[in-house]
Amino acid sequence: MQKYTIVVCDHIHEAGLEMLQNDKNINFIMAADEDKEKLLTIIESADVAITRSSTDVDAKFIAHAKNMKAIVRAGVGVDNVDIAGCSKEGIIVMNVPTANTIAAVELTMAHMLSCMRMFPYSHNHLKLDRVWKREKWYGYELKGKKLGVIGFGNIGSRVAKRAQAFEMDIIAYDPYINPSKVTDLDMVYTKNFEDILSCDIITIHTPKNKETVNMIDVAEIAKMKDGVVLINCARGGLYNEEALYAGLTSGKIRFAGIDVFMKEPATNHPLLDLDNVTVSPHLGANTYESQYNIGVQAAENAIAAAKGISYAHAMNLPIDESKIPPFVKPFLEMGQTIGFLETQLNQSQIVTIKVSGQGEIAKYVDSLATFVAVGAMSQISDNTINYVNADFVAKEKGIKIETEALLDSTVYKNLITIKLTTAEGGTTTISATIFDDNVFRIVSIDGFDIEVALKGDMIILKNQDVPGVIGNIGSTLAKHNVNIADFSLARNDKKQALAVILVDNVISDDTLEELLRIDACSSVQYARL
Ligand SMILES: NC(=O)C1=CN([C@@H]2O[C@H](COP(=O)(O)OP(=O)(O)OC[C@H]3O[C@@H](n4cnc5c(N)ncnc54)[C@H](O)[C@@H]3O)[C@@H](O)[C@H]2O)C=CC1
Numbered sequence: 001m002q003k004y005t006i007v008v009c010d011h012i013h014e015a016g017l018e019m020l021q022n023d024k025n026i027n028f029i030m031a032a033d034e035d036k037e038k039l040l041t042i043i044e045s046a047d048v049a050i051t052r053s054s055t056d057v058d059a060k061f062i063a064h065a066k067n068m069k070a071i072v073r074a075g076v077g078v079d080n081v082d083i084a085g086c087s088k089e090g091i092i093v094m095n096v097p098t099a100n101t102i103a104a105v106e107l108t109m110a111h112m113l114s115c116m117r118m119f120p121y122s123h124n125h126l127k128l129d130r131v132w133k134r135e136k137w138y139g140y141e142l143k144g145k146k147l148g149v150i151g152f153g154n155i156g157s158r159v160a161k162r163a164q165a166f167e168m169d170i171i172a173y174d175p176y177i178n179p180s181k182v183t184d185l186d187m188v189y190t191k192n193f194e195d196i197l198s199c200d201i202i203t204i205h206t207p208k209n210k211e212t213v214n215m216i217d218v219a220e221i222a223k224m225k226d227g228v229v230l231i232n233c234a235r236g237g238l239y240n241e242e243a244l245y246a247g248l249t250s251g252k253i254r255f256a257g258i259d260v261f262m263k264e265p266a267t268n269h270p271l272l273d274l275d276n277v278t279v280s281p282h283l284g285a286n287t288y289e290s291q292y293n294i295g296v297q298a299a300e301n302a303i304a305a306a307k308g309i310s311y312a313h314a315m316n317l318p319i320d321e322s323k324i325p326p327f328v329k330p331f332l333e334m335g336q337t338i339g340f341l342e343t344q345l346n347q348s349q350i351v352t353i354k355v356s357g358q359g360e361i362a363k364y365v366d367s368l369a370t371f372v373a374v375g376a377m378s379q380i381s382d383n384t385i386n387y388v389n390a391d392f393v394a395k396e397k398g399i400k401i402e403t404e405a406l407l408d409s410t411v412y413k414n415l416i417t418i419k420l421t422t423a424e425g426g427t428t429t430i431s432a433t434i435f436d437d438n439v440f441r442i443v444s445i446d447g448f449d450i451e452v453a454l455k456g457d458m459i460i461l462k463n464q465d466v467p468g469v470i471g472n473i474g475s476t477l478a479k480h481n482v483n484i485a486d487f488s489l490a491r492n493d494k495k496q497a498l499a500v501i502l503v504d505n506v507i508s509d510d511t512l513e514e515l516l517r518i519d520a521c522s523s524v525q526y527a528r529l
């Protein structure tokens, strides 16, 4: 029985662990409490790893993940996952979006209320210091305040809705959404970041990336209202931490609610010394409900990925299968087979692969190119080539992948053409189509119109179109005990001919050399599909 290894790198809900344990195809390793060095050795045998924000999937991790097919981030943010590095190694990165949305939304509201009423401080004053001093703890109300929401996705939009229930005025900044998503809720949408800076309270809910890091820095804070309140339950570093500290100590920022830090765990962070901050140790996703949902979904998705069944919420697959209509899938498979075939026919360093599509298939020529590249490179690479790393490996090998969507019609409903060029200037161009019988059919090779099924072991022979060649081919193959399964011929107006011979036996180099010695024969190529 085939067994797949899934390593759980961080703590996930028991329900997820049970699913992993109960699947007889899964060898499950719990490594959440292992030190980082030990974890690196454990993941060497893993097919799939489940991680949370405590495990950095960095170059070191990837270097040890020698067998890894997929990483399931049991949560939303993948800022600590080197996605490009994973893609290069063919590792699919998946996350579990939305399962912790409500948990993060409610924690954001908790921080907002805590900041406005200084709740943890009044609480500690009474509970720890045993002081009853009501006049010390005057806070502010949310009602009537302007809330600036940066990032109006799953979490940001729901924070806004809840804030609206507190009778706050909402203004949202998110250049990547349709403004109606905001305006339909009777909220204000802005493309002007300055509008956000003029709010009473600002909360951020974007992913952490190059564009969003330090989105709030010294200059932005300077433009804010005196006494502004800032909330960050998304990622440390979206608000520049030094600027935040300076703003809090100067009093420009009255209060901040912070769940996330640049470097976690953050037990010695300067912000912890301030009296106008409420903090939590990255608890946005920490509710029983959300962790149950995430644990179960992460386990389900990890099992499916380990078995190669599906890759839910894959972030680095160049092809979104859900957007590929059924008629395209066989063309992708055919493109991959042609890529494989053309590499064998040329047996030389590939420099360019040009993929063209005509008909409806033209819309999917990029996906097609990925499949062709996988087919072409599977023959020449020591690495395991797959749809995730095909583009990276091609670049590394200096192979240029070109695509062309041809809009003019052909006699075929859909036609794909793949031209492979080698460093020595050799080229092979094959066009193919699929009729209603679902058979992959080559319809042209190097400009010769020919109809031949794309399968089996084939010899492609070019010759001067003179009498006697076919007979010579037949006798040469018979001499070597080769059985011919199919023989197709094509000729052009330059007195050249091309034969595709499907054979039942493996062809030796001797046989190929003897074929090449036939008078009038100009080239012989051989491939096994
Ligand atoms: N504290 C915690 O435990 C948790 C933190 N998070 C963090 O919250 C983030 C948001 O999560 P979701 O709302 O589920 O993600 P989402 O993908 O649904 O929403 C993100 C929104 O940010 C917007 N955005 C991206 N770049 C932007 C920019 N430069 N300016 C303005 N808006 C921009 C996007 O258009 C999108 O609408 C995650 O990426 C994660 O880092 C998520 C869950 C729990």
Ligand SMILES: O=C(O)C(=O)COP(=O)(O)O
Residues within 6 Å of the ligand: 052, 053, 054, 074, 075, 076, 077, 078, 100, 282, 284, 285, 286
């Ligand atoms: O889902 C996210 O992005 C979170 O920040 C939650 O992180 P965690 O799984 O709690 O380490």
